[in-house]
């Protein structure tokens with residue numbers, strides 16, 4: 001890991017990062033104002049669903065608001081669990097359990113997964129509050145963690161539970177008794193009535209170090225243009241190499257060969273002939289094409305790492321390996337050799353594959369030994 005950190009420092013050093021944000025302008029100014037607004041809105045909520053990205057359960061937080069959030073009734077939803085490594089996810093769930101913090105891995109696109117989250121929310125509210133006529137649940141989280149998708153799924157579940165009922169238009173809620181505010185939400189339960197507010201609170205991520213910023217960028221919570229796709233891709237390659245991940249792909253690549261994709265040593269490409277013959281209907285060709293690319297990318301990273309004579313813990317060696325991998329990826333991704341912006345194009349395509357989960361499930365944050373959430 002020392003090599004990875006050294007490499008980050010070298011490649012990003014000129015960006016003069018410091019805890020206050022340095023020269024990198026990670027977020028537009030108006031987001032800080034949003035944090036103040038959320039603080040006020042949070043006062044209305046009886047329970048908060050804090051959505052985090054399951055691939056970065058700690059990096060996707062707003063540390064300024066953590067004390068505020070943990071003092072409320074809170075359920076942490078680790079969203080995008082379909083993109084996260086289930087074995088490590090299990091460790092994260094244990095970790096949150098040890099911290100006595102309710103947490104549930106979800107997929108915001110899946111109705112059954114969101115239903116389980118709502119069951120937990122109802123349970124948490126009903127176990128303590130029976131008399132309140134109206135209870136409010138607020139969804140918060142940093143950008144791109146899936147808040148809107150979650151709220152959409154909640155909306156659909158609410159409609160099936162209470163068909164014909166209108167959205168709540170007005171409710172007597174607020175920090176002071178008798179204060180009435182216009183609030184829109186979806187009813188998810190009766191006795192007591194529980195509503196989920198239809199607008200999420202967007203939290204500003206806390207970026208205490210460059211690696212946290214890169215993890216957020218990799219997960220899509222920070223715009224690519226802020227750090228640059230090449231740096232993000234370089235970071236991803238460094239993580240994969242130092243963890244030895246591409247070496248595990250050997251097994252996958254072998255299985256795929258059995259599936260019908262044979263590697264043609266002579267022409268240095270995957271031969272899809274058998275696969276195409278066996279698979280029908282023909283409109284699966286797009287799928288086969290993506291599969292072909294993924295196999296090519298995995299093979300490129302596997303073979304460069306397997307043949308690498310250096311030490312991935314050495315900063316210079318790691319940098320050389322990554323440079324070589326950019327070249328191998330360029331071939332695998334079929335990017336014309338002379339493309340002047342080849343490295344940028346490689347980075348963009350490589351990141352797209354990673355973000356779509358095509359390179360396998362991942363968790364970038366390490367599970368802490370202990371400590372609060």
Ligand SMILES: Nc1nc2c(ncn2[C@@H]2O[C@H](COP(=O)(O)OP(=O)(O)OP(=O)(O)O)[C@@H](O)[C@H]2O)c(=O)[nH]1
Pocket residue numbers: 079080081082083106107108109141142143144145146147148149150202
């Ligand atoms: N694979 C996967 N993708 C998801 C999941 N939930 C959301 N997404 C995707 O993540 C992206 C961001 O989702 P949004 O719901 O717009 O996220 P948000 O938190 O509302 O984003 P902001 O509006 O930027 O605050 C979209 O492309 C979603 O399709 C999930 O559980 N799994």
